[in-house]
Amino acid sequence: MNNHASTHHNRLVINTAIASRILLLTLIIFWRSLVSPYDTSASINPNCLSSPKTQSIPIKFPYVASLIENSIVWDSVYFVRIAQCGYEYEQTYAFWPLLPFCIFVFSKTVFAPLVPLVGYRAVLGLSGYVLNNIAFVFAAVYFHRLSVIVLKDKRTALRASILFCFNPASIFFSSIYSESLYALLSIGGICHLMSGAKNKSTLWFALSVLARSNGVLNAGYIGFQTMHQAYDAAYYKRRVYMAVQILLAGALRCLCICLPLFIFQAYGYVNICHGRSTDELRPWCKARVPMVYNFIQSYYWGVGFLKYFKPNQLPNFLLAFPILSLAASSIIYYAKLRYVVFITLGFRGHKSTPLDKTSSPLLLYMEADTIPKETNLTGGNTSKIAQEDQTLRRRRQTIRDEDLVKLPSEACSLDREEYLTLTLLPFVLHLGFLAGVAFLVMHVQVATRFLSANPPLYWFASSLPALSEYGKRWGYLIWAYCVAYILLGSLLFSNFYPFT
Numbered sequence: 097m098n099n100h101a102s103t104h105h106n107r108l109v110i111n112t113a114i115a116s117r118i119l120l121l122t123l124i125i126f127w128r129s130l131v132s133p134y135d136t137s138a139s140i141n142p143n144c145l146s147s148p149k150t151q152s153i154p155i156k157f158p159y160v161a162s163l164i165e166n167s168i169v170w171d172s173v174y175f176v177r178i179a180q181c182g183y184e185y186e187q188t189y190a191f192w193p194l195l196p197f198c199i200f201v202f203s204k205t206v207f208a209p210l211v212p213l214v215g216y217r218a219v220l221g222l223s224g225y226v227l228n229n230i231a232f233v234f235a236a237v238y239f240h241r242l243s244v245i246v247l248k249d250k251r252t253a254l255r256a257s258i259l260f261c262f263n264p265a266s267i268f269f270s271s272i273y274s275e276s277l278y279a280l281l282s283i284g285g286i287c288h289l290m291s292g293a294k295n296k297s298t299l300w301f302a303l304s305v306l307a308r309s310n311g312v313l314n315a316g317y318i319g320f321q322t323m324h325q326a327y328d329a330a331y332y333k334r335r336v337y338m339a340v341q342i343l344l345a346g347a348l349r350c351l352c353i354c355l356p357l358f359i360f361q362a363y364g365y366v367n368i369c370h371g372r373s374t375d376e377l378r379p380w381c382k383a384r385v386p387m388v389y390n391f392i393q394s395y396y397w398g399v400g401f402l403k404y405f406k407p408n409q410l411p412n413f414l415l416a417f418p419i420l421s422l423a424a425s426s427i428i429y430y431a432k433l434r435y436v437v438f439i440t441l442g443f444r445g446h447k448s449t450p451l452d453k454t455s456s457p458l459l460l461y462m463e464a465d466t467i468p469k470e471t472n473l474t475g476g477n478t479s480k481i482a483q484e485d486q487t488l489r490r491r492r493q494t495i496r497d498e499d500l501v502k503l504p505s506e507a508c509s510l511d512r513e514e515y516l517t518l519t520l521l522p523f524v525l526h527l528g529f530l531a532g533v534a535f536l537v538m539h540v541q542v543a544t545r546f547l548s549a550n551p552p553l554y555w556f557a558s559s560l561p562a563l564s565e566y567g568k569r570w571g572y573l574i575w576a577y578c579v580a581y582i583l584l585g586s587l588l589f590s591n592f593y594p595f596t
Contacts, residue, residue, distance in 0.1 A: 105250060106240065109257045113236035116261040117229040120270035123586035128167060135592040141165070141217050144181035153215075161214040164221045169592045172272035175199065176220045186378065189364045190392045194306035195274045199223045224272035231276040232269045236261055238284040239551065245290055246519050247555060256551070256558035259574070264419060264581035265548035265596070267589045278307040279549040282314050289317055298349045305356040309389060310546075312357050313526060315350040320441070320522040322346025327443060364388035401537050412541040415596060416534070418577050419544045419553075423531040426556035430524045442521045523552045544581065544596045 155161055168176050171191065178188055178196035202223035203216070210219050239260050243253035268275045285300030298318065304311030322342055330339035368388065369381035380391035393399040404412070431438040527550045534543035547553065557574045560567035588595040 101250065105254050106237070108254065109236055109240040109261070110233060112258050112261045113233040116266065117232060117270055120266050120582070120586060121225070121229070123583070124167065124267075124270070124590045127587045127590050128163075131587065131591045133166070133169075133591040135169070141177075145184050146181065153212075155215045156213045161218040164214065164218040167590065168217075168221045168272060170589065172221075172224065175224060175272050175274070176217065179203070179220050179224075180217065183364070183367065186368060186388065187392050187396050189360075189368075189388045190396070192274065192306055192308060193360065194303060195224070195227075195272075195277055198227055198277070199272075202227055221272065225270070228272065228276040229270055231280045235276060235280040235283055235549075238280065238287050239554075242283055242287045242290070242551060243555065245287070246523075246551070247559075252555070252558050256554040259554045259558055259578065260551075262575075262578050262582065263548050263554070264578050265545035265585070266578075266582050267585035267595070268545045268548070271589070273545070274307045275545055275548065278304055278311060281307055282311060282549060283551065285314060286317055289321065294318070294349065298352050301353045302356055305353060306360070309357065310530065312354050313529065315353040316526060317522050318346055318349050318353070320525075322349075324442065361387055361389065397539065399538055404538070404540055409540070412539065416540045416543040418581075419547055420531060420535055420540075422553055422557065422574070423527055423547055423550070426552045427524055427528045427531070429556065430520060430552075434521075437518060437521060438524070441525075442518050520552065520555075523550070523555075526550065527552050541594075541596045 174188055174191045175196050176199065177184075178191060178193070179199040183189060199220055203211075203219045207219045207223050207226075210222070214222070236257060240253060240257035243256050244250055247253050247256070263269070265275065269279070270276075281300050281304035285297045285304060287297075288294075288300060289297035301311065301314040301318070304314055322345070326339040326342045326346075329335050329342055365381065365386050365388065369377055369386065372381075374382075378391070380386050380388055383391075398404075436444050527547070530547055530550065531543070534540060534546050538546065557571065560570050560574075585595050587593075
């Protein structure tokens with residue numbers, strides 16, 4: 097029965113994710129055919145700077161090619177251009193390389209036979225659309241799996257997953273943007289981390305950095321787990337050497353996650369700054385720590401602390417108000433009812449009592465061979481080691497069974513204590529940091545898609561019927577918000593009008 101329910105929910109999430117992508121693509125085509133675009137320059141595609149001018153080769157379906165190329169708007173132009181020509185201009189380094197690389201690979205392999213039919217740029221665009229929509233379906237599957245583990249309520253996890261499939265930034269998950277790849281890699285990385293596959297989660301988090309710069313913050317999940325495991329080893333087990341080992345391993349994993357950021361910045365420095373005279377150097381090349389990404393954000397787009405707080409930007413603040421309000425509500429609700437846990441980063445529980453070591457899966461989901469190897473190094477008794485390892489295995493399996501096998505009939509709607517489990521703390525802290533950056537530093541309208549891959553938004557919204565007397569009304573309002581932004585976004589974005 098349990099397996100049947102789980103399989104049914106998984107299929108429902110997959111089908112919903114696919115249906116939502118079909119809906120978005122249909123809306124894009126519909127609005128493009130109905131409304132005249134604000135900017136008609138989308139099809140302009142000059143030759144790559146590194147390539148000689150070539151004559152255009154006739155294609156068999158120019159109308160189809162035109163439809164695809166005209167849909168490449170806003171930042172999609174940069175991603176497609178990078179996939180075709182590489183990083184030609186300074187400002188292109190604001191767009192991270194994973195999506196352009198994947199588009200390039202798809203265009204040279206899976207969709208290469210279509211080049212004579214619609215042309216290479218249309219194939220690049222088609223590759224981006226297919227890649228991102230497939231990535232979103234897998235992201236939804238991982239989101240549902242993570243929701244079941246964290247919430248311990250299959251029905252709420254299912255509601256949250258369906259809401260994620262129709263999130264207010266859906267247009268970007270179906271366009272040639274990095275949102276889908278980032279959501280897949282970040283949410284999938286967290287799933288692997290909570291299953292004990294630390295090395296795999298490190299790899300996924302590192303790849304998320306290549307998709308979006310804020311992927312580097314995913315190192316915080318490993319950092320949070322590392323701190324608690326080290327505290328557990330030093331304070332409860334009284335094994336300082338084990339705590340040092342855990343800290344060193346965690347620091348190494350965090351460094352591996354941040355490494356792609358440094359490599360990409362170094363790549364930009366070599367291409368733009370290396371081998372030039374002092375007079376020819378760009379300002380950021382002369383900085384003590386040259387970071388092309390930070391310079392581009394500030395110089396070309398005016399991104400900076402409180403720089404967007406101007407009267408003429410009020411409409412953009414109103415556009416971002418719903419997502420920022422939902423984020424703030426999620427964080428405040430958690431912080432009010434678990435204020436000690438929130439303030440002390442989970443090291444102290446309610447009323448300043450030590451946390452129970454069994455209260456958080458993040459403290460228990462460790463590799464099976466961690467305890468024996470580390471305790472052997474300290475010279476502990478082997479029978480005691482085996483007993484501790486067996487206890488840990490049994491405790492971990494019990495938690496996994498509770499997380500993954502609970503029947504829908506057994507899982508009532510979330511009450512406060514279930515929603516406010518310690519496992520939620522790193523998610524809430526991560527959401528709070530991103531929401532603060534979006535409001536104070538970035539172009540605030542970008543907050544809708546910037547925050548759209550954060551699970552707590554959907555977990556909180558899907559738990560409202562149990563958390564509030566008026567939860568159902570707020571739930572309907574959130575769904576209305578999602579539907580409105582899907583319709584508005586598909587209309588404005590696809591026709592080159594400002595949206596977010």
